[in-house]
Amino acid sequence: MRKELESRGPLSSLEMEEDSRVFGGWGTHMRAARVALDMLFFGGDVVVHRRVGSRRYFELSERALGELHSQPDPHPNPEAYLDWHVLRRIGSLGLARGSGTDHWLSMLKAPGGRPAALKRLLAGGAIQKLQISEWPEQAFYIRSQDLAALHKAAATAGGQPAAAFIAPLDNAIWDRTLLEKVFDFYYRWEVYVPAPKRQYAYYVLPVLFGENFVARLDPAFERSSKTFVIQNWWWETGVDKKDPALVVALSECIQEFARYLDAESVRLGDPVRKDALLRSALKAAGYSGG
Secondary structure, three states, rough: HHHHHHHHHHHHHHHHHOOOEEOOOOOEEHHHHHHHHHHHHHHEEEEEEEEEEOEEEEEEEHHHHHHHHOOOOOOOOOOHHHHHHHHHHHHHHHEEEOOOOOOOOHHHOOOHHHHHHHHHHHHHOOOOEEOOEEEEEEEEEEEEEHHHHHHHHHOOOOOOOOEOOOOOOOOHHHOHHHHHHHHHHOOOOOOOOOOOHHHOOOOEEEEOOOOEEEEEEEEEOOOOOOOOOOOOOOOOOOOOOOOHHHHHHHHHHHHHHHHHOOOOOOEEEEEHHHOOHHHHHHHOOOOEEO
């Protein structure tokens, strides 16, 4: 594979004439060329040069990265790398619980690994340890450089609330235990749940309004007609559907999501076609909803 890439790259596995098969991931037999490229990728020998649809084209790391490839390793030992990884994760979360597993990568679950990294980062001043009065038994960690942003957020008066559709893997919902504790919102991504056992749907997005999760959305995109379809929508208990700010925020959110999809129209699915608030939001956004 390396020789082929050297002479012909960038290439996808389909450009390789080798067509033998080996036992690969997911319990299936796969083309040996694809398995070999995956091995080179995970070892850092090749990188993804570009994608065409879902097909990946690979290139040799040293050729794609140039001078960057020859730079010395920024982490002199495994402990330094782990510290960098933990610090990066804390920054992605904003506030990170020291315990739990949802929000930590599997490589950080080894006994002694994460606690030792947190201890080193605390000693070096890179992070600070915090507690929340409503959850006193739980320790939280924040990057020292983010303390100013935390204080600013606490001191700034709230403005007009906005709405957003949150991706299932967004860092805002990495820590599902914290999500339930702070927002009283239970969420599980059901992509890998068998259809008969799903509580909601295949690819449900949480809907955030202001500081609360108010609903769940089952979206679809019809490419032939460029239509964003709200197939289903589940409101959370206690949502004030008469709040005019909610209609405004949802209309802006729907417009933004439609632009992201490059959708030319928006339609409500049969289960929610008569939802008065959603119809008002679509009308305010300039869509008929039919």
